[in-house]
Amino acid sequence: MIRVFKLLFKINFKNILAKDFFLQFMKNFNPSKYICPNCKAKHPDWKKYCQYNRYLINYENESVVYNLISVTRYQCSSCGRTHAILPELIVPYRSYTFLFILQVIKDYFSKSLTVSTICEKYNISVSTLYTWKSLFLLQKKLWLGLLKDIYISSIQFLESLLFTHYPQEFFLMTAISFLQSYTKTSKYNPP
Numbered sequence: 798m799i800r801v802f803k804l805l806f807k808i809n810f811k812n813i814l815a816k817d818f819f820l821q822f823m824k825n826f827n828p829s830k831y832i833c834p835n836c837k838a839k840h841p842d843w844k845k846y847c848q849y850n851r852y853l854i855n856y857e858n859e860s861v862v863y864n865l866i867s868v869t870r871y872q873c874s875s876c877g878r879t880h881a882i883l884p885e886l887i888v889p890y891r892s893y894t895f896l897f898i899l900q901v902i903k904d905y906f907s908k909s910l911t912v913s914t915i916c917e918k919y920n921i922s923v924s925t926l927y928t929w930k931s932l933f934l935l936q937k938k939l940w941l942g943l944l945k946d947i948y949i950s951s952i953q954f955l956e957s958l959l960f961t962h963y964p965q966e967f968f969l970m971t972a973i974s975f976l977q978s979y980t981k982t983s984k985y986n987p988p
């Protein structure tokens with residue numbers, strides 16, 4: 798897959814409409830500047846290979862919105878591999894947007910709402926909430942290192958995720974996206 802970052806900085810991310818954001822992103826997407834993540838060819842002749850539908854669930858205007866979007870896969874002319882194009886709003890293999898998960902975690906750590914109220918607000922199960930919380934804490938520690946992890950609160954870290962290049966740097970470092978579950982094919986080897 799090809800991940801594209803740096804877009805959320807430029808907009809008022811809290812008010813974004815996920816489907817509009819995605820459609821705008823794909824309209825402006827130009828594959829020619831991306832290297833192939835598989836064979837590292839610098840300027841392959843990218844060809845549109847196929848499209849597949851997936852859900853993109855976002856929290857907008859105080860409600861959960863279920864969008865159906867069409868993700869495009871491009872094929873590298875050099876190695877023949879195909880890659881899905883995913884902007885940072887999408888978490889690979891998850892239907893919920895990156896911002897959706899961050900909002901849930903933020904509500905949890907700010908302690909302003911109970912767990913059951915949060916689950917009702919976002920229409921998620923308690924186990925989903927705890928899975929996201931654990932993954933967040935694990936990846937926070939992975940990214941910050943044990944020492945810094947102790948001094949930087951979850952809320953501080955959450956906010957830094959939205960205003961820095963952390964999500965992109967995390968992806969470059971670990972080959973997985975922040976808040977994506979680990980897979981057996983992950984290339985990351987813990988230090």
Ligand SMILES: [Zn+2]
Pocket residue numbers: 833834835836837838841873874875876877878
């Ligand atoms: Zn290639």
